[in-house]
Amino acid sequence: MSQQTPKSTAGNEMPSYWDDQQVDHFITSEAHTKKKTPEQFKETHVDIDRIYAENLTPLGVSGEFVTQEDVLNAITASSLDDPNRIFILRGEPGSGKSQLCEWTKYQINGYGEDDEGIEDRVALHVSRSQTRMDQILDILTEPLDVDTDVRNIDDLDPDDAAAAIVEYLRGIWSTEHLSDEEIRELTEARGDKSDLREIFAKNIREYQEALESRDENPDFNLLTRTDYRDLRLQLSFGNKLTENKDVFYSVLKNEAHEYLSRNLVGDFKELLQEYSQRYQDQGIRPTLICEDLTTFSVLKEQLLDHIFELGSSSFDIVLGWTIGWEQDNINDALARADAATYMKGRSEGYLTMTDENGEAYFLDDDASVALARSYLNAIKRNSDVEGAPEEVEKAFDDIYPFNERFIHVAYRQLNDEGSNRKTPRLLLLRVVKHCLKSSLPPYEAMKSNSFVDTPTFEIDMKYDQIYQDVSRWYGVPVDEGIGVKVGILETFDIDLPDSDKAPVKGEYVVFERGRGSAVIEKIKNPPTPEHDVDEDEETDESGEEDDEEAGESEKGETEDEEEEVEVIDEPELTEEERERQQQFQEFQDWVTSGEEYPSSDTLHDGAVATLERWHEPTRLSNPNASTRSAGGIYYARGDSIPVSIQGDQQRQASIDIEIEWGPEHADLYTSMLEYGLFDVFDPQTTDFDQLRAWADTNVAQFKHEMREEIENCLPSELDIEKTLVLAQCFLINSARGVEFEDGGIQPDLVFEEYDSNQPYGKPVSEHFDRDSAFGQAFSDLTMSSSDISDLIEGIFLLKKNVVDYERLSEARREISNDPQAHVDAALMIDTADLADAYKVGTTRNKANTKLSSLLDRISDYAAELDRLTVEEDASHIQEALEPVERWYDSSHTVDDLAEWFETLYECAGAVDVPIKPSYENAYETLTESPEEVKLSAFIADVEQFQNMEDTTGMTLIARLHDFARSQHEQDAWDIYEAFDSLIDDLQEKDHATGADLEHRIKQLSEYSDYEQKRQKIISVTEDL
Secondary structure (H helix, E strand, O other): OOOEOOOOOOOOOOOOOOOHHHHHHHOOOOOOOOOOOHHHHHHHOOOOOOEEEEEEHHHOEOOEEEOHHHHHHHHOOOOOOOOOEEEEEEEOOOOOHHHHHHHHHHHHHOOEOOEOOOOOEEEEEEOOOOOOHHHHHHHHHHHHOOOOOOOOHHHOOHHHHHHHHHHHHHHHOOOOOOOHHHHHHHHOOOOOOOOHHHHHHHHHHHHHHHHHHOOOOOOOOOOOHHHHHHHHHOOOOHHHHHHOHHHHHHHHHHHHHHHHHHHHHOOHHHHHHHHHHHHHHOOOEEEEEEOOHHHHHHHHHHHHHHHOOHHHOOOEEEEEEEOOHHHHHHHHHHOOOOHHHHHHHOOOEEEEOEOOOOEEOOOOHHHHHHHHHHHHHHHHHOOOEOOOOHHHHHHOOOOOOOOHHHHHHHHHOEOEOOEOOEOHHHHHHHHHHHHHOOOOOHHHHHHHOOOEOOOOOOEOOOOOHHHHHHHHHHOEEEOOEEEEEHHHHHHOOOOOOOOOOOOEEOOEEEEOEOHHHHHHHHHHOOOOOOOOOOHHHHOOHHHHHHHHHHHHHHHHHHHOOOOOOOEOOOOOOOHHHHHHHHHHHHHHHHHHHOOOOOOHHHHHHHHHHHHHHHOOOOEEOOOOOOOOOOOEEEEOOOOOOOEEEOOOHHHOOOOOEEEOOOHHHHHHHHHHHHHHHHOOOOOOOOOHHHHHHHHHHHHHHHHHHHHHHHHOOOOOOOOHHHHHHHHHHHHHHHHHOOOOOOOOOOHHHHOOOOOOOEOOEOHHHHHOOOOOHHHHHHHHHHHOHHHHHHHHHHHHEEEOOEEOHHHHHHHHHHHHHOHHHHHHHHOOOOOOOOOOOEEEEOOOOOOOEEHHHHHHHHHHHHHHHHOOOHHHHOHHHHHHHHHHHHHOOOOOOHHHHHHHHHHHHHHHHHOOOOOOHHHHHHHHHHHHOHHHOOHHHHHHHHHHHHOOOOOOHHHHHHHHHHHHHHHHHOOHHHHHHHHHHHHHHHHHHHHHHOOOHHHHHHOOOOHHHHHHHHHHHHHHHHHO
């Protein structure tokens, strides 16, 4: 037969020295296949020398690793008439269970005429692919020359079979827990999903369809737990089935399976016992190998019941199942609540193929290469094409189109749908077969392989992409960098790089290591926290000599073109190290090409640490302040600084610090990534000046965006500084009536702490009802006084008690020039579009007040302040002015008031007018403490209150304070009020008695003088 030539290598195709048909023949999803001959199995088998034995009783092993030979020796350590001996084999799919079972079969039965196996023993191997009843019985009886009469589930009519099972249950099944009436209800026809006939027929039909599709190895179950739940919810005695659901479910299911199996194969337990006796009569010890227990469909309950009655027969039994299957199925299959513990306790061996992450114990670097080599050799040997040239195989470590490094890397990067599962099946199917079936070179084909994470590239990013791609798969660590064999580049028709960039040394092209290589080294040896570097260490003169020697050495090396390169053996990474390597690889993929970045949190954490090293990145305050815990406006969205990784949509915010992908940023970002990986900046390799420059630029831009977004909700007349000064003016104005038109706003007022307690009371809070519009706005604003105070300190102080006058002066000047214009502007504050992330506090964690709420309170107060009027909100001042305006004259003296009041006081006594306490107090003040009545100051106050037209809100608040202060300090208010009230009382008395008041007063010797004064006062009041 003539040999075919290799496939075309035109374009970007690779030379292929194998048949695709042979790839499909050898690499399948099952270890056992009829297509593969015993010799082909033998030549592709790799020893499984690391199996965890929780116990292996025949060898006295407990909690140790054993080899395939150990397992075989334990299985075959039985005598002819020993009772059942059971070995449980667990592992993830594709971890080598089937391979071990197949190997055990060949070791017992032999590979053919030249290898007859172990004398007086026979292995009965029921593989995962042999699911028909007749196939199972044929395997069990093949050495016995027994005829079997078997029907298969796929031969049944689902409806007829289901009806027969229900009739069996209806007529024969009984239990002490259910009455006959309840059994009848349980088995009656309802024609819905609670009808046993419908349930059984549905499950038989689904199993038949699964068998026909051959896409899976179906587990057959006539009654699932979901079916049982639907059933019991429809029954009148469902509460009884619920209370004992585990018992009833298992019994009902197993009885149905028992009936079905008897109609298909007879009494399976009796058959097993019969076969055991026949083997014993022939002097043969059978080993029953069930690589997947689910293969036995309806027979598994009978199988388990029989074999775990150890004395029922004489088999050595290997029971295999996928890890996790026992959690949901063993109790039902064995109809015991503690089935897993029970089975483990009665087993001779309890063996596990994979660790908790799903990695096959035996498949280390060496075994993975041996596995790939065995299959590649078999494929190539059986292919009818010309073999690869000797120099090509040599360049690829005799496993073309891979090399050992490629297999190591691919195995470590296996990723089964997001899990860390690493098994022989995955390596063969997802790596070896994937590449062999592709026309692209493996380094290109693996780019489309979702089952293998792209590995890191360790060469410098200055090299072309093709060298990065090839080196990440085929490159090996050497003394001076990363080496790729010349033959590999030539085979893939890749031009060699310029010698000054990557020289050829021996058989390798040596590429300079990049930051990626340094990170890999740090993954193996994490950096320690920062320390001060001794200057002597940096300027050690001996280093110059070393450099000179190194330079001379390098010159010598370049002259020796035949110099051999020593490849450095690298130990396998730990699980934690592999995880960090994966995170670094994902970073490389993202920074170089913007690909998906699943572990972007790592870079994010490093960027945040970089920003926080020199700044409070999300705090808007005085940029020149030295106090870190000053009050400020924080962008406090979530629990982290809003750093967005370009392309990572989960991190987008209204404003953020975006990290853009691109190779030009790789060096900068790598330092950040290292912090994310190791929680420390490596002081030996980190360029802190570079990081500081990046942080300064981005924080400045971020704070600019913060200010811009905040001030978008403010009118043009206001910015953050003016708004805060205005709010402080509101507070000081309301606290003690300060006005700002005259003399501007003094700096000390801006930093004054809000305190409404005055000697004359609290005129604002006492005057306005708390439930009124102004009262509510005032209350809300004063509740925010500490936030306003903190912000003012954060914005206008450089450090404690050191004022930033330059920043403060503009706000003071603008507001004092036209306070009312800024009050009007505050009415226009609109925070509808301001993000809730903006908050006020002294630290980010303590920033609890929404800035929008604070601005709304300032705006609401301004609005209510603007609505104040003298008529409605200062009426009490007008009422207090009435007695004064009625009786006061500028010619009055304190002595005059005392004389008049004494006369009226005597008149009151003469006409029996009651003397009120206010009269007594006024009379006492005038007669005993006349010096306390300061009429000149009083009249100045009165004139101020008489001229309140066109008063603005802040002025009105100031007048409220002035009035309360005047009332507190000037007794004249009480005297004139008492004077007016006393005259009213006297006049009312006159009207009530009918007596002439003037007549009574005329009887007094002082009448003439009083009358003159009274007439003068009346004349004055009439003119007002």
